[in-house]
Amino acid sequence: xxxxxxxxxxxxxxxxxxxxxxxxxxxxxxxxxxxxxxxxxxxxxxxxxxxxxxxxxxxxxxxxxxxxxxxxxxxxxxxxxxxxxxxxxxxxxxxxxxxxxxxxxxxxxxxxxxxxxxxxxxxxxxxxxxxxxxxxxxxxxxxxxxxxxxxxxxxxxxxxxxxxxxxxxxxxxxxxxxxxxxxxxxxxxxxxxxxxxxxxxxxxxxxxxxxxxxxxxxxxxxxxxxxxxxxxxxxxxxxxxxxxxxxxxxxxxxxxxxxxxxxxxxxxxxxxxxxxxxxxxxxxxxxx
Amino acid sequence: xxxxxxxxxxxxxxxxxxxxxxxxxxxxxxxxxxxxxxxxxxxxxxxxxxxxxxxxxxxxxxxxxxxxxxxxxxxxxxxxxxxxxxxxxxxxxxxxxxxxxxxxxxxxxxxxxxxxxxxxxxxxxxxxxxxxxxxxxxxxxxxxxxxxxxxxxxxxxxxxxxxxxxxxxxxxxxxxxxxxxxxxxxxxxxxxxxxxxxxxxxxxxxxxxxxxxxxxxxxxxxxxxxxxxxxxxxxxxxxxxxxxxxxxxxxxxxxxxxxxxxxxxxxxxxxxxxxxxxxxxxxxxxxxxxxxxxxxxxxxxxxxxxxx
Numbered sequence: 281x282x283x284x285x286x287x288x289x290x291x292x293x294x295x296x297x298x299x300x301x302x303x304x305x306x307x308x309x310x311x312x313x314x315x316x317x318x319x320x321x322x323x324x325x326x327x328x329x330x331x332x333x334x335x336x337x338x339x340x341x342x343x344x345x346x347x348x349x350x351x352x353x354x355x356x357x358x359x360x361x362x363x364x365x366x367x368x369x370x371x372x373x374x375x376x377x378x379x380x381x382x383x384x385x386x387x388x389x390x391x392x393x394x395x396x397x398x399x400x401x402x403x404x405x406x407x408x409x410x411x412x413x414x415x416x417x418x419x420x421x422x423x424x425x426x427x428x429x430x431x432x433x434x435x436x437x438x439x440x441x442x443x444x445x446x447x448x449x450x451x452x453x454x455x456x457x458x459x460x461x462x463x464x465x466x467x468x469x470x471x472x473x474x475x476x477x478x479x480x481x482x483x484x485x486x487x488x489x490x491x492x493x494x495x496x497x498x499x500x501x502x503x504x505x506x507x508x509x510x511x512x513x514x515x516x517x518x519x520x521x522x523x524x525x526x527x528x529x530x531x532x533x534x535x536x537x538x539x540x541x542x543x544x545x546x547x548x549x550x551x552x553x554x555x556x557x558x559x560x561x562x563x564x565x566x567x568x
Numbered sequence: 569x570x571x572x573x574x575x576x577x578x579x580x581x582x583x584x585x586x587x588x589x590x591x592x593x594x595x596x597x598x599x600x601x602x603x604x605x606x607x608x609x610x611x612x613x614x615x616x617x618x619x620x621x622x623x624x625x626x627x628x629x630x631x632x633x634x635x636x637x638x639x640x641x642x643x644x645x646x647x648x649x650x651x652x653x654x655x656x657x658x659x660x661x662x663x664x665x666x667x668x669x670x671x672x673x674x675x676x677x678x679x680x681x682x683x684x685x686x687x688x689x690x691x692x693x694x695x696x697x698x699x700x701x702x703x704x705x706x707x708x709x710x711x712x713x714x715x716x717x718x719x720x721x722x723x724x725x726x727x728x729x730x731x732x733x734x735x736x737x738x739x740x741x742x743x744x745x746x747x748x749x750x751x752x753x754x755x756x757x758x759x760x761x762x763x764x765x766x767x768x769x770x771x772x773x774x775x776x777x778x779x780x781x782x783x784x785x786x787x788x789x790x791x792x793x794x795x796x797x798x799x800x801x802x803x804x805x806x807x808x809x810x811x812x813x814x815x816x817x818x819x820x821x822x823x824x825x826x827x828x829x830x831x832x833x834x835x836x837x838x839x840x841x842x843x844x845x846x847x848x849x850x851x852x853x854x855x856x857x858x859x860x861x862x863x864x865x866x867x868x869x870x871x872x873x874x875x876x
Contacts, residue, residue, distance in 0.1 A: 315673045374856040381852025388846035504684035507677050544688040559669040
């Protein structure tokens with residue numbers, strides 16, 4: 281019983297991490313029609329920023345670090361969007377290739393700067409003690425991680441559905457030409473959303489640090505999971521990213537625990553299933 | 569004029585081992601293998617408008633099947649080659665059914681996800697694939713009792729396969745089927761209205777490209793006598809895609825030039841610096857921003873302008 285509960289909690293926390301990664305990816309894709317293959321690298325960059333900051337400065341708070349790393353990654357993402365992606369507006373294939381090139385550059389730069397050994401991210405002191413509930417023992421940090429993902433989801437929901445900025449983003453997603461015609465600065469919106477997505481990925485990288493730790497190849501491990509999440513949930517849908525993340529979190533965790541060698545194949549079954557019967561994804565709209 | 573040039577080029581390629589050292593002969597073999605691989609990817613990217621980021625799957629899977637059958641199960645090279653090509657083609661048929669549910673960026677993401685799954689498998693299923701150690705100690709085949717262990721013999725063998733592959737792919741794209749493929753790339757709805765089945769045309773191309781990807785994978789494993797999960801990685805797919813786009817997608821000569829350039833660059837760069845991935849990324853940025861149509865179309869446009 282303990283096994284199932286612990287693995288269930290691990291699934292939830294992986295699902296939460298995947299949501300932090302996939303929500304930004306999905307948001308960027310929905311607005312900009314851009315498959316941002318740099319997203320895994322942004323996540324890894326966040327983890328490295330967090331790991332290095334916490335290693336060098338004693339007593340630094342994990343949450344402050346996550347915020348700082350998120351802002352730093354958002355700035356890098358914003359620069360990349362302004363300097364490179366805007367030049368390729370009419371060339372979607374070129375944009376994808378450039379994001380792929382950028383992913384290679386970032387992951388290699390991390391290897392140069394911080395070496396090939398993995399750098400652990402310490403769990404915050406006050407969250408190290410396990411939580412006891414109904415006779416079961418839970419690692420507290422993972423519970424907090426799920427909470428963070430849910431809080432991010434709620435915040436993103438309110439941002440998109442209840443604010444002026446969100447209304448402009450939704451207008452851009454539905455019909456960017458018409459949005460431009462009524463005076464919405466779509467091009468600035470692109471930069472904002474790209475920064476936001478990159479920032480969430482970077483902060484998520486720090487929060488995932490205590491579970492995953494920073495190592496070269498983290499980006500290549502996370503990106504396919506994020507891709508599968510958005511293909512499953514529906515590209516451009518926040519709800520889809522949320523549900524998809526937890527589905528993949530469960531499948532991947534239980535797959536690795538029960539059939540370690542076949543985890544990748546099991547991961548890939550729901551994707552085939554969804555593509556076969558509902559190519560737009562669980563919550564995607566037709567034509568989106 | 570064109571034919572004369574082709575004959576001259578062929579003669580030059582055949583006679584190459586007589587006028588250069590082993591290093592360059594081996595390099596030429598690698599270039600030919602990269603050229604077949606790039607050409608097969610170009611069928612999808614250039615002629616079909618389907619940008620795949622998972623083409624290394626076919627190279628890697630064909631290489632792994634052949635390596636496993638010959639080294640672990642003691643099969644002969646002939647049957648192993650047949651099974652590995654058949655297996656790779658069958659896999660392309662399945663992957664095609666999945667990936668072609670989407671077009672454009674969706675297609676790209678699905679091919680990337682599928683290839684990453686295979687890469688993960690090659691790493692994790694270590695009692696089958698030997699994981700990160702790869703499979704070493706492989707042999708080269710001996711067609712008709714001729715040993716291919718010398719660089720020149722292997723080069724000629726590769727050249728024969730490469731010329732066959734080139735001719736087969738040239739026939740494929742210049743046939744009437746090739747024209748419908750280009751039609752589907754440019755105007756899928758009109759083609760559908762004319763009574764063609766765009767999905768079927770794309771799928772056949774996908775399978776055909778997977779087959780030639782498998783052929784290049786066999787040559788790759790014969791050449792290296794070693795296979796590692798890295799040949800299934802996104803980097804490997806991306807190198808091929810870079811070759812196709814840098815050379816000029818949708819032309820027959822472009823991907824060969826591009827594939828050769830990427831390979832040369834990789835060989836020379838890795839002699840001086842270790843940062844191949846970073847260089848690859850920078851070249852991607854450069855090519856896409858500065859030369860979006862590729863080297864060969866760019867140069868031939870320049871030449872035509874000079875001619876007038």
